[in-house]
Amino acid sequence: MIGESVLTALASTVVFFGLGFGVMFAFGFTLVEAAIAGTACVFSSTILGIKLLPTTVLHHRHIGEIVISLLLIQDLVAIIALLVLAGFDAQGSVLSTTLTVLVALPVVALVAYLGVRFFVVPLLKRFDVFQEFTFLLAVGWCLGIASLSQALYLSWEIGAFVAGVSLANSPIAQYITENLRPLRDFFLVLFFFAVGAAINPSMLLDVWLPTLVLAIVLVACKPPVFRALLRWQKEPDGVSREVGYRLGQTSEFSLLLVFVAGAALLSAEAAHVVQGATVVTLLLSSYLVVFRYPSPIAVSERLRRD
Secondary structure (H helix, E strand, C coil), X not given: CHHHHHHHHHHHHHHHHHXXXXXXHHCCCCHHHHHHHHHHCCCCCHHHHHHCCCXXXXXXXXXXXXXXXXXXXXXXXXXXXXXXXXXXXXXXXXXXCHHHHHHHHHHHHHHHHHHHHHXXXXXXXXXXXXXXXXXXXXXHHHHHHHHHHHHCCXXXXXXXXXXXXXXXXXCCHHHHHHHHHHHHHHHHHHHHXXXXXXXXXXXXXXXXXXXXXXXXXXXXXXXXHHHHHHXXXXXXXXXXXXXXXXXXXXXXXXXXXXXHHHHHHCCHHHHHHHHHHHHHHHHHHHHHHHHHCCECCCCCCCCECC
């Protein structure tokens, strides 16, 4: 899927960046704030996209292939954006962290690849009858690679992403996924609770108009853009439309970008516009998917799949 996914992801990146940048700049935000907001608008939610895919019905069919491959490409773009933002100081000039990143990221990826091949997989083959061992090994591996990434001046998030991708190719990946699902869902609740707790409602009232305009523009434009790009790639119209709706929101990475940019690059008003718009798109998009397409939490028996 890499050829189709890269072309679709890069073309949509340009369009969504332009939409986010244009809306923010039109409301009087600075070029830097508009650029960061535009970058935040590029991504679709991995959490929502995967959560609303019927686990056994679509994951290994073509719609699942398209959704997951596009999300993976977007995650890689998001990591690059996080690295770029982390390399800026309060004055907006690039710090001397570029060389560190260029060296550290391949080191983390190499350690993860070799560790899974020569350490994790042999242990799993020998002790996979013990479910507790598999559970603890998977969690310990992800925490360990995340800690290594942090120690090499990258971030916990980048290390966790690399660790997850390295495990995804292991023979027992699906078993790990099923066993860690309750833990994943628990931390999803904590993640969104922490995001909500960080939002100042009184600040949102001051920027409600740009927040609402940005959210509506993205929810209205993302599905048809994805649909058009996938149709250009010779995908069937029904598949293209469904993928567009499943990816028609902004992402948890958008919230992470705001956090990494911080007060040095973003005003409180700009940060709240991005955060508020992200929450609104997640809400609207989830309802559009749940009421129109198969999902594990559909309210209709006809659409419920798991």
